Amino acid sequence: MNKNVYSVGQVNRYVKNMFSQDYFLKNVYVKGEVSNCVYHRTGHIYFSLKDETGVINCVMFAGSRRGLAFQMKNGDMVIAHGSVETFERDGKYQLYARDITLDGAGLLYERYLALKAELEEMGMFADEYKQPIPKHIRTLGVVTAPTGAAIQDIRKVSLQRNPFLQIILYPALVQGDGAAESIVRGIEMLDNYGVDVIIVGRGGGSIEDLWAFNEEIVARAIFDCQTPIISAVGHQTDTTIADWVADLRAATPSNAAELAVGDYRAVVDTAVSFKDRLNYAMRGKLDLYQSRLDQFQTRFQYLSPQSKLREQQQYLADLSDRLDTAMENRIRDRRHTLQLYLERFQGLSPLRKLNQGYSYVADKDGRTITSIQDVELNSKIAISVIDGTIEAQVTGKHPEIRE
Numbered sequence: 001m002n003k004n005v006y007s008v009g010q011v012n013r014y015v016k017n018m019f020s021q022d023y024f025l026k027n028v029y030v031k032g033e034v035s036n037c038v039y040h041r042t043g044h045i046y047f048s049l050k051d052e053t054g055v056i057n058c059v060m061f062a063g064s065r066r067g068l069a070f071q072m073k074n075g076d077m078v079i080a081h082g083s084v085e086t087f088e089r090d091g092k093y094q095l096y097a098r099d100i101t102l103d104g105a106g107l108l109y110e111r112y113l114a115l116k117a118e119l120e121e122m123g124m125f126a127d128e129y130k131q132p133i134p135k136h137i138r139t140l141g142v143v144t145a146p147t148g149a150a151i152q153d154i155r156k157v158s159l160q161r162n163p164f165l166q167i168i169l170y171p172a173l174v175q176g177d178g179a180a181e182s183i184v185r186g187i188e189m190l191d192n193y194g195v196d197v198i199i200v201g202r203g204g205g206s207i208e209d210l211w212a213f214n215e216e217i218v219a220r221a222i223f224d225c226q227t228p229i230i231s232a233v234g235h236q237t238d239t240t241i242a243d244w245v246a247d248l249r250a251a252t253p254s255n256a257a258e259l260a261v262g263d264y265r266a267v268v269d270t271a272v273s274f275k276d277r278l279n280y281a282m283r284g285k286l287d288l289y290q291s292r293l294d295q296f297q298t299r300f301q302y303l304s305p306q307s308k309l310r311e312q313q314q315y316l317a318d319l320s321d322r323l324d325t326a327m328e329n330r331i332r333d334r335r336h337t338l339q340l341y342l343e344r345f346q347g348l349s350p351l352r353k354l355n356q357g358y359s360y361v362a363d364k365d366g367r368t369i370t371s372i373q374d375v376e377l378n379s380k381i382a383i384s385v386i387d388g389t390i391e392a393q394v395t396g397k398h399p400e401i402r403e
Contacts, residue, residue: 008091013088015086016088019085019086020085025083025085026083027081027083028081028083030049030056030079030082030095031077032050032051032077032078032080033050033051033075033077034047034075034076034078035049035050035055035074036074037073043061044060044062045068049095056094057094057095058082058095058096058097059094059095059096059097060097067081067097067098067100068099068100069109069113070102076102077102078103079101079103080095080097081099081101082095082097083098102207108207111214115214115241116241116244119219119241124245125244129223130247131228131229132228132247133247133248133259137197137260137261139165139168139194140154140168140196140199140260141170141190141193142167142170142198142199143172143183143187143200143201144172144201145172145173146169146171148202150201150202150253153253153254154167154199155167156254156257157254157261158261161264162261162264163264165261168193168195170185170189170190172185173212174202175202175209175212180212180218183212183218184217184221186200187218187221187229190227194227196227196228197228197229197260198228198229198230199232199250200213200230200231200233201233201234201250201253202232202233202234202253203234210234210240213233213240213243218241218242219241219244223245228247229246230259359384359385359390361381361383362381362382363375363379364379364381366382369381372397372398376394377395379393380392380394
């Protein structure tokens with residue numbers, strides 16, 4: 001009996017060709033639970049899909065990552081779309097995934113992606129349309145369920161930050177039939193009422209639970225609202241269309257309250273700080289102006305007519321004192337000079353000579369006789385002594401003989 005013997009490679013190649021020729025395996029959807037999920041550094045994702053009957057190995061290459069719109073992890077129920085092929089070297093087959101969606105939410109998720117792309121193309125997510133959130137508000141509008149944890153968290157955090165805040169709640173349906181319309185009415189009513197900021201949100205949940213916030217009418221109501229809106233839908237991993245359109249997205253309702261309501265204590269502390277700085281600045285200004293005023297007063301006193309008059313009076317008084325002093329000095333000098341003259345005059349005075357025993361001789365005409373030549377014999381002469389005049393007659397003249 002003839003036996004056909006084939007190599008391992010030939011068998012693997014044959015199987016690969018069979019798989020590649022099967023149209024069903026080229027475009028197949030496989031549903032299962034994710035296990036052994038590994039994000040490789042190259043960008044490829046390796047994982048397995050399993051159910052109660054078996055396991056199939058899967059891979060999504062980096063070039064196909066656009067077909068995965070969420071972070072896949074072990075335990076997720078997904079629907080993987082791709083082709084089943086064999087890896088010739090190992091002789092194993094696996095699913096080469098091109099698109100992966102969460103099971104049960106696949107159709108909704110596709111609707112979500114389609115609406116998101118449409119609204120983004122229309123510019124409804126653009127930053128230039130985002131309104132700034134006021135730092136300090138007086139009224140806060142909230143669109144959420146009246147009995148959920150979201151409103152309790154918002155009230156608690158808001159009133160802790162500002163006990164004087166007014167919170168206006170619109171009790172909306174946030175899940176099920178009519179939820180989207182209820183949310184829209186709440187946004188429009190609070191916008192017309194004139195609150196400072198609106199929080200729109202609810203707690204977390206599945207994509208079905210959060211679907212009202214993915215409706216186009218809700219997105220347009222948020223976009224058209226004149227009041228700044230903060231979205232607070234679910235937890236940080238749950239992103240809805242409302243989050244993309246809103247002016248600001250919060251991870252949780254509590255976080256939304258923190259973003260919307262300024263801390264009253266911080267405002268008070270800031271006001272106290274400003275007051276202290278203002279008082280310090282005022283004191284500095286007052287001290288500066290007081291110093292300038294003192295300088296001006298000093299200059300005014302110096303330049304004032306009274307000051308000038310007092311200055312001239314003082315100057316005149318000084319001149320008068322100097323004049324009196326000069327006069328006294330001049331008189332004293334003149335008296336001293338006169339005294340010297342008197343002393344000299346007394347030394348030359350005939351009377352003083354007479355007091356010393358001398359006499360004054362004059363002729364009959366009163367001329368002083370200083371020589372024997374001034375008189376004639378028998379002429380009369382007058383001799384003045386200290387107590388009177390003696391009349392005499394010249395009886396003789398005798399010249400003085402000098403050796």
